[in-house]
Amino acid sequence: MTPQQPPAPIVLDPTGADRNREHRQLHAGGSAILVDVLGVPAWSVSDPALLKELLTNDDVSKNGRAHWPVFEQVVQTWPLALWVAVKNMFTAYGADHRRLRRMVAPAFSARRINALGEVVDGIVTSLLDDLDALPAGETIDLRQHLAYPLPITVIGHLMGVPARQRPAFRSVVDGVFDTT
Structure with missing residues (x-):
């Protein structure tokens, strides 16, 4: 065999x-x-x-x-x-990972995450309002208009990026993950 x-x-x-x-x-x-x-x-x-x-x-x-x-x-x-x-933090492990995780853990405490619910609701409402403002009858790409901007907007909020700088922040993040 x-x-x-x-x-x-x-x-x-x-x-x-x-x-x-x-x-x-x-x-x-x-x-x-x-x-x-x-x-x-x-x-x-x-x-x-x-x-x-x-x-x-x-x-x-x-x-x-x-x-x-x-x-x-x-x-x-x-x-x-x-x-x-x-x-x-994502590529570290062991003691180095624990050290880095301790630095960001306060941003993800239960209290902070619970308080974030209102912020996320506001972001989603704003994105849905933007969708509602698009011309009736057109095909809408939910990935482009909702799924794509939502996480980076929430992350920008968590990191304290001012709203006026979030498009530039999004551009930088896009550049990091651009596979072309």
């Missing part, structure tokens, strides 16, 4: 030309599937329960510098290096 070869990774399109097809393909592959992201093999996890288990498991590291043998080679040329090379 010959050993079975692992399936070839799904090569992700960096332009995102057909994201819906890619999403269907990734979900059809099960909870986790091997992908190729601009020449770098990685796992795409589509099961929220598995993702939570991985992110909270002490045996799983998010620190590529410490546990990815080709890290230094990859970050030299990979267009998405910023996503894995940045040093922050």
Whole structure:
């Protein structure tokens, strides 16, 4: 009996030309599937329960510098290096992660989150009012007009970004996550 070869990774399109097809393909592959992201093999996890288990498991590291043998080679040329090379709370673990988490934890206390409900309601109301002001009969892209601006507006509020600076803040965040 010959050993079975692992399936070839799904090569992700960096332009995102057909994201819906890619999403269907990734979900059809099960909870986790091997992908190729601009020449770098990685796992795409589509099961929220598995993702939570991985992110909270002490045996799983998010620190590529410490546990990815080709890290230094990859970050030299990979267009998405910023996503894995940045040093922050999301890529830290252990004592460094706890230190960084303690710094931001007060912003996410139960009292602060409960108080945020009114702010989020106001933001959603404003976004819905903007939708209501669009010409009747036109197709509305809810992702563009509601799902996209809502989180960054809430995050901007949490970070204390003044309303007049939030479009620039959004532009900076978009730039960080731009895969083109």
